[in-house]
Amino acid sequence: MKKSNESTLSAYKNHFDISFDEFQRILNISLSRGGDFAEIFLEYRIYDSINMEEDIIKETAENISLGLGIRVISGEKTGYGYTNELSFDKIKKVAKTASSIASGNIQRKARYPEPSYFPHNYYPISIAAHTAPLEKKISIIKKTYLAAKKYDQEIKKVKVSLTDQAQYITIVNSEGLFISDFRPLMKIVCFSIAEKEKKREYGFSGAGGRVGIEYFQEKINPEDLGKESAQEALDLLTAYPSPAGEMPVILAPGHSGVMIHEAVGHLLEADFIRKRTSIFWDKMNKKVGNSQINIYDDPNIPYFRGSYNIDDEGTIPKKTLLIEKGKVVGFLQDILSSKIMEMPLTGHGRRQDYSCLPIPRMSNTYIDEGNYSHEEIIKSVKKGFYACKYQGGQVEDSGKFTFSVNSGFLIEDGKLTAPVKQATLIGSNIDILNQIEMVGSDLKFSLQTGTCGKEGQSVPVTDGCPTIKIKRMTVGGSR
């Protein structure tokens, strides 16, 4: 078995000059006030970006983030400290701060760290973007830019940015775990503005994932990204305002995954369940939607933006079935929640960076394929709304959620007719899950550009779904 994460250890050694003996000492200090569990999260991250607009490469940036966070769990309480000054004295001070959350008499001892490895690698890239010459990235960005700019006379403004990250993490905990990972991440986004007769609209496209630079040569044509965003801007110039009111809604495959992310995923995160703030807290094994609905969260999909080899607590992540035939069957767990709820870990403890506590988060969330064809589903609606592309969504624990539609179509007599723009769809999750009438057989995933925010922490995610018909939903348009 190849120890795929061995090379990441050298990165850790270059940036954190901490021996295993010292780790054990730090962890023992962390537990000195009676904590149950202590953990050190070490992170070194390089983050590069290039922006192109007004026909020039306007600026480039190179950023480095280096630091560590120490967490102590005592019962249901968590103490946390972080620092980017890495002297042993400073780290000991952080450990003491974190330790103070506990006030028990039993003093646990930390186990000596033992390196552990995993056999898989969900991002087997050839050339990590941060090691590639800047010229190469500039040539990608230029291709996208020019393709958009030259697409049509009405395209007046284009903005393209390319960002890439290399994140090296190491997790050491009082149970003897020592594990490291290297996570690459790339993203290119293109905005185009079309203008005609004083009307102005914008289009958007993007691509990326946990990929190397070769992805933009072999898998994605950078020019297609430019054309796609330009086309969307042009389409919106002739689009009508959206209708308003309750009507049947069909969600296009792919981008519409944001609905599952908002309406279902968040409310099955274990912290909201154990705090009983989620409307799903008492719904385990209960039916909450149509039996065509199966929903997964899978951190193991190669190259996806939401994927990871280990989560930010060092757990090997599992593909997790959340909803089976309309019934709640799983929650997304991190160490704290799984301990309190006495349920198995699923590997969904994630954090934005070393300054943040891990919390249960989604990775790649999707509704699985059903039996209907795309055409069948559209044909079944006499008058309704077809939602294509989104700005994003939001949910609150009560189950009320929205998502913002950039572009869509009217459905008339089983056909897509007039293009429409800018609408907000709003619903209540259990209600909408029951209103889902048809699930398509054409599962697709959204652009690999999504970021999810929770409690002030942003993490990369992906979502997906096949064509879905919702019998009745409120569409917030302006006519």
Next chain:
Amino acid sequence: MKTKKNSHSLTGLAENLISFGRKQGADEIEVSIFDSSEFTTDLRFGKIENLVEAGSKYISIKVIKDKKTSFTTSSDLKKDTLEFLVKNAVKRTTMSNFDEFAGLPSIQESKINIHSLNLFDPKIVGMDNEKKIFLAKETERIALKDKRITNSHGANFNTREIKTILINSNGFSNEYDETFCNLSIGLQAGGIDNKVEGYWFSSKRHLEELDSPEEVAKKAVARTVRLLNPKKITTQNTPVIFEPMMTSWLLSFLFTCISGESIYQKTSFLVDKLGEKIGNEKITVYDDGLSPRKLGTIPFDSEGVPSQKTTVIEKGVLKNYLCNTYTARKLKLKSTGNASGNSIGPTNFYLQAGYLKPEEIISSMKKGLILARTIGQGLNPVTGDISRGAFGLWVENGEVVYPVSEITISGKLGTVLNDIEIIGNDLSYQSIYSGPTIKIGELTVAGK
């Protein structure tokens, strides 16, 4: 009592990097260093959930050579790392394109007395953890006394202390210290399948100005329980009253649309509208970076340009776009001291108050919606389109008759600015964007 952070070694570090960068061939170089400490406690049902205490330093550098720009940032403050990054940044400028508008601002004389802006409260720095935890605990305890509250998201108390140092190769060198404290609570009311949510907060630079636990708790409770047992209304065009928090939200969208960046990039519907009437005469909007103690006040922006009070809209006429040095040069305007990082940010961006009390505005409305909260995105600066999920209260004959939910509001910012009928007197600067209660003539509300 504790005092401000020592800046001596950091200032030296910044100065050294500037001469190092110049030696590497940079024409201009700007170094910012942020040294911050934070404390956060989350409590739920009287018990501490999280306690976070930490400090971190962070450096941000801008390099210009032959009118080509590059940036670098690092939280690793080792000399070797930083010199490596500066060297790279100078090298990378050759791969950017020539941009005649690039460059640091020339030094401007500032009469601003940093001390009198009163941005730093030693009481926050010296506050002991027990007192901090008590504030959160007390807030939640008072809120939970109300039997209509069925669950708690918990209460949070947070303090931050930040030192900002800015030095550039044109000879600018200055620093300031600031503090923040924030008390907040989130609540739920109602049963398992008909939960409603609400929250409230108080956020200040000075501890003595922070609302008491009682005030925060009572406001949070009232804002939560008033949404219990909502109805869904039919789709219609109707007058809408924006509560102050909602006016703030509208103003944050207006800010995006008048930021110099959106203007030169033509991503705003307010391009080429300077000097034109974009709203009715009731509307006057300022961006005021000089008002002592306020959340957004700063002595100088991230490029060292002195803060100022800028009239954005005066009686409906668009007077100024808010600019940093780069966008000002692009638009042939002057920087308004709104540089924030590599972009543009507001200082205290607010809508001037009117005369009527919020109660009077409500009682003057025959029929319509009070907008209490929105969720989702749905703002498009290119067109001014607004479209959001909403929660609110339905008003008939000047009185609230029931709460409404699962509705959306939509309209256009351009239309809304012309359609503000009444502006309230309840301006309270509770966040960087702030405005009083306002009444809009008509928006589309979609429901049943």
